[in-house]
Amino acid sequence: MKKEFDLVSLGELMLRLSPPDNERITRGDTLLKQVGGAEMNAITGTAMLGLRCGIISKLPANDLGTYVKNRVRLCGVSDDYLVYDEDKDARLGVYYYENGAYPRKPRIVYDRKNASINKIDVEDYDDTLYASARCFHTSGITLALSPQCRKTAIEMIKRFKAQGALISFDVNFRGNLWTGPEAKECIEQILPYVDIFFCSEETARLTFLKEGDVKSIMKSFTQDYPISIVASTQRVVHSPKRHTFGSVIYSAKEDRYYEEAPYADIEVVDRIGSGDAYISGVLYGLLAHEGDYQRALEYGNATSALKNTIPGDLLSTDLKEIDGIIREHKSTGRVAEMDR
16 A cells, blocks of 8 residues: 655754854854754655655744744645644744854754643544554654653654554754653663664663674664664764764664765764754665665765755755765766766
């Protein structure tokens, strides 16, 4: 049976306000308005590469909610599963982001408490939602936002799974939202339902108290739970403006690891959302080219590398550009300076 969506994602949509260029929050007079949010970032790239995607979230029923809805549509993501908070205290979460330049690190200030997403409930949706998608994605950020978000996310995971959807989960640990032990206790409850698991080596060590090298850590998750795919990113931060990025994917069915040479010396314009962009590329590869895990890895690495060069949270690309980046990354010969 053909599903209406290839991928749907549950998460908070936020307003991002940033001083231009390398100005400071404490000094500048101008803020650039943009939309972000981990789960939205993650599926934007998948939609731009050609799959049918939708976002599940709750927005305030005001002009800010309309602004966010319009941005969702511009990204090629369906707003069919956006619901609206009509209460007088309805609000959109906000975060302020300041770019870094060595030796100054990037800085973030959050203003997201009591946002409308925290009222989201399974009762907001018809049961047909759970049969609509081939894959459902969410992250540890959504689980950490509030008890209500956690309850809704866990119930949605169970309902999508019962309807035959693949479950994709990104740990995406945030120390300002919950502690490592809290995250471990909660996430371990949902891992029996997860098919595709995104967890960095650092997070696995700090949150799940894993030991050993990255490959043994990745494999251990599939031994402890019925997880099929584990993906782990590997980022080296040389400075705020220069990163090297790569990853490893492990398939439990093949008992095989997939890797490639990392993207070295990426010229970083804005790193926010680049981990989410990795997820978008991997999920595109897994859903569009079933069983081709090497290709999924290549799409993930390329989309993440590209996102680092784009301002704002959201990726902006298409399949032709990403395929070209992958070809050039593999090339050992001369690479043209300009596409023309």
